[in-house]
Amino acid sequence: MTRHNGYLSFTRLRAQFVKEVLSILRDPRSRMVVFMPPLLQLLVFAFAATLEVRNVDIAVHNQDAGRWSHELIARLDRADFITQVYRVTDGQELGRLIDQGEVIAALDIQPDFSRAIAAGDSGRIQLLIDGRRSNSGQITASYLSAIAAEVGAEANPGTGPATPVAVRNWFNPNLTYRWFIVPGLSGILAFFSALLITSLSIARERELGTFDQLLVSPTSTPEIILSKSLPALVIGTMLGLLMMAAAAGPFRIPFNGSFALLFVSLVLFILSVVGIGLMISAISATQQQAILGAFAIGVPSVLMSGFATPVENMPMLLQWLAQAIPLTHFLVIVEGSFLKAMAPGDIFASLWPLAMIALVSLTMATIFVRGRLQ
């Protein structure tokens, strides 16, 4: 006979915890699928996700036979970000190359280019840019303008300071995009893993019929929620730590903040994700519903979290909504900890919303599980 009178029993909790961990990790295929892909993805995406422009091809239609156009083209040939400069003899060809996406930009150097420069006037270049690649197109245009300005400066040294300002980038002097993307990616990958694991947990037991067995046992609803939270919490946190270790190690991203605070934040972050996952799971009748529900929540969460583009660019309404997304707050903390040495006070400002989300979502999940017992 059992003699547990308490609401929470350690023995019961431990049994359920072991069960949950085994459900996820006993099958070697699951083990692989839980740990390997996120690490691989981190590696691939770290290099893939960049808003810099590199390895592009451009086309030049030079109608000018003078010195300055040759100088310009020579500089284009030497430019790091350009792989190949196509020289074409026909204006139509420029259009075709842009149309077909073979080049991102095309320069049409006007016939009087060198003459105008020699006369102290302005040499004109028409620049065609592929607007389908709007962002990289703009960046390419600015790179090309800088090259044109260098040519201009050489031709006419008296045209004032090229830079009336001094620029310094704090935290990331060379604006290496990877320094921004890798800490954020570790958050996103841990987010998806934890969300999928938890959103399936209750739905799977319900679909396979073991949930009834659990409900007739002495275990209480808080115990069920707790035991379903812990394994995902441990796995999600481990994944997050592994990926952050990769960021600080092989990726050589400077870590300036407090590890203890980041760790606490990571745990709270995963816990709030777990809460949301359990909410989805508690209202889903089948595993399919749970997985699709997780996607319907997860994908917009990533988009609104500030990972792709800053939260402050969004309309007010969405900015408020973004506050309810754990990832939003965690991204601030993880980026602040890696590059910025963010002050504890600033971290707490993002930490308490995480705690709130965790509290609310776990409470809701408990209520939903109870509510399903008609």
Next chain:
Amino acid sequence: MNGAGGSRTDLQAMRRFDPKRLWALVFKESLQAMRDPSTLLIAFALPVVLLLLFSYAVSLDVRAVRIGVVQESESASAQSLAAAFAGTRYLDVTFAHDRREVADQVVSGDLRGFVVIPQDFEQRLADRGTRPLVQIIADGSQPNTANYVTNYAQGVVQTWRGGLDGETPRAAVTMEPRYWFNAELESRRALVPGAIAIVMTIIGTMLTALVVAREWERGTMEAVLSTPASVAEILIGKLLPYFALGMLATLGATALAVFVFGVPLRGSLAALLLLSATFMVPALGQGLLISSVTRNQFLAAQIALFSGFLPAFMLSGFLYEIDAMPAPIRAITWAIPARYFVSSLKTVFLAGDIWAVFVPNLLAMGAIGVLFFLLAKRATRKNLE
């Protein structure tokens, strides 16, 4: 109907591909799909949400970046420059007199950078270019935003100074940029096609992987395999409804993009549909392959997430430029059907029917699709071993 043992010719005739059986399977699958609220959520609600987000939330066009302007000098020129900053609609300026006031705000993320107008500003102005006029500090932890801060701030200073001289000396070389296809440079126009690719990947790969894995899990596959229906009929019957669902979602998303969000459709609808239909081949094939190998919904979901959805998001070129990736990763993107789809979609929406772009993409998607199907067929042999 005869009792025992139909005649031999009957039996053989029944084994051939039978449209009626196929229709029965399609009808069944459609009923199941329509009855599950989660299918409808993914096929119809998610595209709307994604389009909304791509239109309003995920904008690569930065507006109203919060920066600080530190006025260390109180001179008239400094006041005038500060006023110029206040007047820009791209910047949301906080004024300060000491750089320590704003430095902390950059660390906490409240400001994305600041401009220092130094004490000796008047003198620097008089020196005409030997020393920089102002200092710009940007928050490098968000490189993209940092670039914008620098560019905008620089632009403000240049314009202000140009206005001061009355006439700027003419640059020796002027570029006259023209952006084809997207003169307004709205990033939403480039992102909406990506949204369609994402939704199609979720429906094609994720949903398909789940529904086929569910049949294995629940044992219905065994019952259907024991009927005269052939493997081809079963698989096509399974996929056709999701193919249709994907096409419907594409049409809905396109209508929304064109009529509500003002994205142009410069190519033909026929080309768009052909491209989408072709993309569904590898998407469905991948889903089928995943489910045939795993036969378990949890594994199928995880693998579909990491092999289908995330690559479509990160490696298809809709958010991040493929050209800018290192060579090994560029090589990986060749195997990702979404890359061909995204590139074609951008063209069909923004440029028009450029078959020189479409044909290679169609061929690539078709080839990857056929490969997936061949592998899936090997994995779903008509027995239970």
Next chain:
Amino acid sequence: MPPATAPQEQNGDVAVVIDRLSKHFGSAPALQDLSAQISYGRLTGLVGPDGAGKTTLMRILTGLLVPNSGHARVAGFDVVDDNDAIHVATGYMPQRFGLYEDLSVMENMRLYAQLRGMAADGHADLFAQLLDFTRLAPFTGRLAGKLSGGMKQKLGLACALMARPAVLLLDEPGVGVDPVSRQDLWRMVQALTDEGMAVVWSTAYLDEAERCDSVLLLNEGRLAYDGPPGELTARLTSRSFRLEQVGERRRAVLAEVLSLDSVGDGVIQGAGVRVVLRADAGTEQISALADRVGAQLKAVPARFEDAFIDLLGGGPGGTSALAEGMPPVELASDVAVSCRDLTKRFGDFTATDMVSFEVRKGEIFGLLGPNGAGKSTTFKMLCGLLKPTSGEAQVVGLDLRRATGAAKGQLGYMAQKFSLYGLLSVRQNLEFSAGVYGLKGAARQARIDEMIDIFGLQPWLSAAPESLPLGVRQRLALACAVMHRPPVLFLDEPTSGVDPITRREFWTHINGLARKGVTVMVTTHFMDEAEYCDRVAMLYRARLIALDTPDALKRSAVSDLRPDPTMEDAFIHLVEAEDRADEARSGVAA
């Protein structure tokens, strides 16, 4: 691909030829060198204990598995070479039939009709006939997932019967089907064999096997017997007896009987105990025992089940190690389970209607009724899994819906549906159950070891439950339910689909536990199992129509035609009487 050469003419009336068939999974043999024939126009039973290879053989015959060696021809087609034709010539109903739970009854039937090449329309007659046959006509719009177990089974059969295949293979169609529905199934199959169809019916229910024209008895992948069931039964002549009127002491008597070395098998039958002697054993021991307990020893005709158990070397012993190791149960109240006016409605459908009863401490209380009568709903309300629409349900004086963990620990529950964790091994399932019921430390380990020992789980400890034979799986489920020694045990169809030997083992444990004072609530479809109960509550159309001892229920069904009715007769009698009463009532109302 159609077969390249036309198969040879059907060899007389032989539908299936099995020729030295072997199949193994990994290193485990499932079928070994099996040869047999199955004829058209006959019902062939495929019987054997769990894990004997019945399902493997079925799957090979329907072309879903490829044998490692040997051949099989079905309706003239080779199962490997003419695989496509096999699927046309055969109808197959798998054990876990593939009904689409989110499709309605009618939609499922249409789907399988069309998959079997029948036009969607023009089969109104056949559909009507099948619906009538299966008594599913009132439920055509209901989703298959919402049907009761037996209704699902009948729908599965209806689907397998579409297009009248030449050979019909049914894998355990009787599992989870009540006697009334089972009669329907028999009627359907009879009609089919009369038309000339070959029907193969795999079963662990031996009363079913007895009704087959011929049986193939498999044991450990080998053919143990091939022929009419009567011939096997005849070998047992004058070895079956019944100890009459043992009454209250029958459980003790059974235990004693089974400890005799001359006895091969014994079961409780109402107030009596049925005994089968071992081959060449005399009646001395059993007569002596009969005299001692003051019971009358009466020779009774042998049953197929007797022969089956005998062929497999006799049943298990009569003592339950499980019960032996358990202290007597103390309960504050003499009433262990009670319910009053218990009612549950789903929308306008009433699943349980004003049911009241009390179960005394130490009683074995059976809940019987046709599929869909409300047994499981009543059960779930008692356990606190469903909230009653009105009325009360109490276990050990508590409403389990509001009870604390400690109160729930008084209950052991074994669900009807397979409810073990498929992703955990056998040992891990045991450890989980121990933990979730609060067992810890050395006690936990000792109890787990005890369960492994009692239920013979040692060889399976690291296997996944799904890979186990059904009998072992049910043993594991029972072990998980009783490990914490609950004073009240709820068993929802614990022996469904389990072979007779394992069933005897289960009942040995149940009897032993009851003797220690454990209260057992059990639902079952096996009418002979109803005889093991102290009292039986009969549910029909959501209402309690009878509540009495098995013998009293049987007596109520005595008629001139049936002077000695079985429990099954009693059941059908009660149900029919209720139907007539219903008609009379509605007649009056009209």
